[in-house]
Amino acid sequence: MTEGPGLRRDNFDWERFLELLGLMHRIRAFEEEAIAGQKEGLVLGAIHPSIGQEAVAAGVCGNLETADLMLSTHRGHGHTLAKGADGLAMMRELFGRKGGTCGGKGGSMHIADFGVGMLGANGVVGANIPIATGAAHALKLQGSRQIVTCIFGDGAVNRGPFMEGLNWARVFDLPVLFVCEDNNFSATTRTREMTGGAGAGARAESLGIETTEVDGNDLTAVDAAARAAIDAVRAGQGPRFLTCHTYRMTGHTSVDPAAYRPAQEVEEWRGNDPIARLEVALRMAGIEDAQLTELHRSEAAAMAEIARTARETDWPEAAGAFTDVQDVGDPRERAY
Amino acid sequence: MTEGPGLRRDNFDWERFLELLGLMHRIRAFEEEAIAGQKEGLVLGAIHPSIGQEAVAAGVCGNLETADLMLSTHRGHGHTLAKGADGLAMMRELFGRKGGTCGGKGGSMHIADFGVGMLGANGVVGANIPIATGAAHALKLQGSRQIVTCIFGDGAVNRGPFMEGLNWARVFDLPVLFVCEDNNFSATTRTREMTGGAGAGARAESLGIETTEVDGNDLTAVDAAARAAIDAVRAGQGPRFLTCHTYRMTGHTSVDPAAYRPAQEVEEWRGNDPIARLEVALRMAGIEDAQLTELHRSEAAAMAEIARTARETDWPEAAGAFTDVQDVGDPRERAY
């Protein structure tokens, strides 16, 4: 598990991977700032960090075009950043401030940035699957070349809408890539113990959808698998399914001590950090340590600055509670 | 399709099959009386005949013990009779009369007879799957040797609760046999066109459940397959799945002309009538024509008598509308 990705140096696109490494650092720095912010009482609601899972976000979303659509989960900071959302707007959203991606109305679990095709995290496990499928349905009706990517966890595959959505995507041959980010856990439960059969991929196959499984902590592997799947989807071959095996290094939420996991298992996965692994690969490709260190430092520094700015941002006006409810009918009718 | 079942005469249990033939005649006679009753305005709500599908009901339920539990669908007359419910009580239920299985409260779509382990038809497609799974869960908690059989249509496999229920049954290793009565249609829609992948069985396999497929118009084949599956379930081997391929000879409801089906297809299936096929087999086994004719006649006559009695039965008291609502709270509070 701690082996390098075994690269063939000659066709190793190090510039691209350096960029994706930067993205992974940015994601991690975002979540570290968010966790620190929560300890300080700046982040108000629950947050679900994806530390340790950054290669999935970077490897998948790094292959999408801005015009492509992507739907995420409660554990969606990484996907959102990787899709191109602005870190400051996201941090402001977590802090519940003006200028947040959703104007402070959504918070971490409902981050969305339609401007970059990020159609929303979701507080209901699996609920994004039919919605993503419908977005792809609309794209197909419109004759668009855009595609949709729908990311969800291993726990979501036990919800009915998972099957309904995948079946639908197959029946209508829709341009959608389903990505199961399998971190082995559903909150405090080991997902395998609640999952009959061989799991996510087998279910997708039974619904007629071609699947790939990949080491989700190996950025280069995720990148390659995602690119292949995305190319197929964009070529009109209908839905694809990709399972990325990974692990979350934190608890389910930032305040969950996660005592239900054996220390040794956590340690093993710590040795399998996707950022460290990509750094090893880049060093093998001849990138200097100094450059790698600087990349990390600069992303961390930028994020610290974002957090500083976010905390100094004003609160949204209370009156915003009454806007964007609906066009017809007056939401103030029973206001105080 | 019109071939006989290819019997080895020596281990052909003709007494048992004669009984099951009688049951199939009874089921058909019941539905023919019900359809006639509906034309006369005696059956008040919709009915979904299972004419042509009787071998599934007889072959599956013929292998259950009375103490075993069974859940059915909107197309459930056959299953209910085969599980041992009283034809007169059922006919009264369809006619909305006193002494109906549900006292006239349910009608065709909600027939139930808990006394013989028939835990209900259901008006919501697929809804019986989690309920059946839960019944099996209770049996396991109780250490019972009873098993549960859950029958549903091919259309139900596209509803999320199908996947949730099967997964659950596998995870908890429950004593439940799932039977997909695949009659090729979901109301007016050819199910295959709305179904991704290879269908019901493939989905069950992907959830870790062993499956069997069988010619559902061949009583002897259904009987054998059901017995094997039921034995395995009763032996504590967890859930099993059985697909029975069949065809409904009527429309979706008794008033649906079913013009969406090619006449030739209907004709072909008419030549594949499960009752006629079993009669051929029994003739091959040496049963006399006269005996077969008499069996048919006597079942039809008995059912005609049932229909006559049912139509002469009183209506239930209006006050029954307020009983069996709930123990706590007075349902009459807002009565007129």
Place this chain on the structure above:
Amino acid sequence: MTMSTYLEAGRRAVIEEMERDASVWALGEDLGRGGVFGQYKGLQEMFGTGRIADTPISEACIMGAAVGAAMTGTRPIVEMRFSDFALCAVDELVNQAAKARFMFGGQMRVPLVVREPVGMWRSSAAQHSQSLESWYTHIPGLVVVAPSTPADNLGLLKAAIRCDDPVVYMEHKNLWGLEGELPEGDHMVPLGKADIAREGRDVTLVTWSGMRQGCLKAAETLASDGIEAEVIDLRTLWPWDRDAVMASVEKTGRLLVVHEAVTVSGFGAEIAASVAEALHFRLKAPVSRLGAPRIPVAYAPTMEDEARVSPARIVAAVRKTMQPAEVS
């Protein structure tokens, strides 16, 4: 003016809006064969399988997919077949469709119409007879419409399809065959405006959907006794036409809300409470409500009728309201 059924009026609304706006499409089970009541008859031939889409029996995904498709520039008409089956898709409607625009800070809208045929219909029993409109009026973000005449089914369905909010559109199964005149041309009925179905000075009956007819019948009976009932058909339940109701009750001093749904926590409670709050001192009699008892709908007609609001019951309830005021 042409004569048309309520069913045919809904069909015409869909055709007109689909012709007008290429982003409108419909999805649901069996739509290719016209839908379960024939509301979509011939439409797949007119608009193709893309825009009149047959779906798997997957209510959660039908609703969820419509949410995604609505966010992505189309205007789906979601056919739920029976409102009872919409209970398989409540997360998708209530947690997703209704909240998305707000939750995501107004970045998009979810313009979809959910058609949910409601109500009692000859021995359909407990799982095919429900009227749960009050649920949807309770959910921020949703518009709720319940037409009761062919012309309104035309004009309101067209308005619902053009509305940028998610609209729960409840047609009554027992009205499919009802005939009435349809205006020619682009007939629109504004959302949120009630229809004064009958003028009267003595008592205000507020109603909607299948009960409009019953109220009008009851009003005829009452008229022969000299009681003139004003019948207000709300048409849209959220937002409901407060002005029309309040103006009428100010005039008559008496209110009876009549609906088919269970009385307890039915939408009649909202109207009765609102009127009592606003017009307490103008009322000549207590506000009153008439709906079904809190019982599931039974199959056998004797018992089924105990859950049915008949014209006779409306007449009786009005008479009670007209009794001389209790001395306080």
Place this chain on the structure above:
Amino acid sequence: MTMSTYLEAGRRAVIEEMERDASVWALGEDLGRGGVFGQYKGLQEMFGTGRIADTPISEACIMGAAVGAAMTGTRPIVEMRFSDFALCAVDELVNQAAKARFMFGGQMRVPLVVREPVGMWRSSAAQHSQSLESWYTHIPGLVVVAPSTPADNLGLLKAAIRCDDPVVYMEHKNLWGLEGELPEGDHMVPLGKADIAREGRDVTLVTWSGMRQGCLKAAETLASDGIEAEVIDLRTLWPWDRDAVMASVEKTGRLLVVHEAVTVSGFGAEIAASVAEALHFRLKAPVSRLGAPRIPVAYAPTMEDEARVSPARIVAAVRKTMQPAEVS
């Protein structure tokens, strides 16, 4: 008497009933690790994995399986985690659990308790903050309970578990840490009986769940102005204690219903309408209601507070009700 939290009281109720009756069991996600709020902490160790069952994330099947298991001689406690997720299982609760006994002519009962933690809880936003109790009061067959003190959470949960009807049992997330005294022994609180949380002569506040505290605080403030509010905590919403409410309003002549849910079609409408119907001529002021505006709950506290019924808002609403009567 021992001191206990609301959370711990619920846990004790489950333990006592599971010890008393071997057919009681609980099912839901993460129960083996105590459940998401710790309500089941240590219970799997006490009762084993069979009776404290971890489940897949399959709300529809959790509810549906409980229905089947309840029909088959067991008494399941269904844990829905947040009431919002129960929207993934509405068919199973409303079309199946609530109707089965009636629909099948009384052949069996469906004795299950659905625990649905409700309400607003520090920046939980639109999908984790809902209070939809009025929905369930509208559904024949369901009992609806919303405890607001530790002692009531003990006694009502025990009563709910022993009840043969399906019970929707709504604990308030913001009350988990609330401390209070618990009686020793087999403490039962009867379903359907309100608690007079405070006596008063001037105005009746009817409330439940998270709002009991706010009403009591508001009553203190009002008392210093000489306004004595009677606070009635309904505890059970269906059936609700009409007698207690009517008796109080007969005495005070004034009613304010206070709940956290959206006012429109909230359960306050049912109570206000019922009181207006029954006691119109005894009222000194119009019935009134205080709940949330019809908006989703926002994440940022400034906006979130616009959906929150505070003691100050209760005081203001009572003052309005106490104003001299308009001349009619």
